Amino acid sequence: MTARKTARRKPAAVESETGRWDLCLYVAGQTPRSRTALANLKRICEVHLSPRYRIEVIDLLERPELSRSDQILAIPTLVRRLPRPMRKIIGDLSDTERVLIGLDLRSADRS
Numbered sequence: 001m002t003a004r005k006t007a008r009r010k011p012a013a014v015e016s017e018t019g020r021w022d023l024c025l026y027v028a029g030q031t032p033r034s035r036t037a038l039a040n041l042k043r044i045c046e047v048h049l050s051p052r053y054r055i056e057v058i059d060l061l062e063r064p065e066l067s068r069s070d071q072i073l074a075i076p077t078l079v080r081r082l083p084r085p086m087r088k089i090i091g092d093l094s095d096t097e098r099v100l101i102g103l104d105l106r107s108a109d110r111s
Helices: 032-048 096-102
Strands: 021-027 051-060 077-082 087-090
Touching: 021 032, 032 051, 032 096, 087 096
Parallel strands: 021 051
Antiparallel strands: 021 077, 077 087
């Protein structure tokens, strides 16, 4: 019997150090919650991803058919398309720690 070493998975930011981050924020109009989500996302990206990110904002009031591609059920929803795997975070992104963990920029077990 051989001992098997368990490799701890690195956060996506470490794995894609030179890679680009493609993020898509689904909103429904210019509601306060949608504006807050976009402002929070921009702040988080500037601090943790600059300049390696691209944000696409999709207003589902204007283009409702686009919700099918990423299976959007609630808004606002942030979708991380790259680096893979895809991740989704629902809400106004005001809990920075939860967003960083959700984007895999910080591991959940980190204190």
